[in-house]
Amino acid sequence: MRRNKNTSLDTVVTEFILLGLAHPRNLRPLLFLVFFLIYILTQLGNLLILLTVWVDPKLHTRPMYILLGVLSFLDMWLSSVIVPRIFLNFTPSGKVIPFGGCVAQLYFxxxxxxxxxxxxxxxxxxxxxxxxxxxxxxxxxxxxLCTILVAGAWVAGSIHGSIQAILTFRLPYCGPNRVDYFFCDIPAVLRLACADRTVNELVTFVDIGIVATSCFVLILLSYANIVHAILKISTADGRHRAFSTCGSHLTVVTVYYVPCIFIYLRAGSKSPLDGAVAVFYTVVTPLLNPLIYTLRNQDVKSALKRLTAGQGNVNENK
Incomplete structure (x- = not known):
């Protein structure tokens, strides 16, 4: 750890060491390969969904699939922020991250x-x-309207990320610099602060709790009304199609929100399960999203068939 050579009060951390995931030393090459393959498959799967929505004339004008395309774009970037740092942690020199890099990773x-x-x-x-x-x-x-709502989500997300990064790094960090986690996240970084972090932990709990809980409640209310409406559909085929479309979204929401709630709404937790749970929603969920939507959504499967057949830009009049 390098430090400024002024007084001890002015000493600041210039880099962090990410301790990464606990693992047997002899499994490093295998784990490096596994996470590297996960990253490549995540990028390819989400890129395929993004291109399918963009190219297919039946999808790129419908709000549902515009939102799906944006989700794939987000998954590609979220995976890029986290996963490369994970498999680099399995290399001898990949554990060090500059202070500015830690700030950027937490913000993004x-x-x-x-x-x-x-x-x-x-x-x-x-x-x-x-x-x-x-x-x-x-x-x-x-x-x-869909474009305006998506733009609003991006702006709100940027504001939220800025608040969390500013609050976290307004505190002094004078050592130690070993982050007991596989990326720079709020709970792990705050433990290293050389100042009282009670206010930060409270604001983080309230802010993330409000965002996650309010979104989750709105989603549950929406689907309670959706299920009620679906049960009124007279035909079994219509009910099955509606449930299939909504089921993919509910599956994605569940595998994303449950781990998030487990991590962030347990203030001060140092459970060894936190790392494994965090891997699930930061690494596995972006990989699963393309599979869930392609396997459970007939429109996307049909569009993928047209795209792979080289007919993505041809309207079907058959």
């Missing part, structure tokens, strides 16, 4: 993560309108 993680929370809420609202207000849906959720 919370920026992209909170934007995803808002986006999941918009997706639930879109499905609510489509199923519960089908006749008014083209007016209530059109392309222009």
């Amino acid at each position: 993680f919370h920026f992209l993560g909170s934007t995803q929370c808002f986006l999941y809420t918009l997706m639930a609202y879109d499905r609510y309108l489509a199923i519960c207000q089908p006749l008014r849906y083209p007016v209530l959720m059109n392309g222009r």
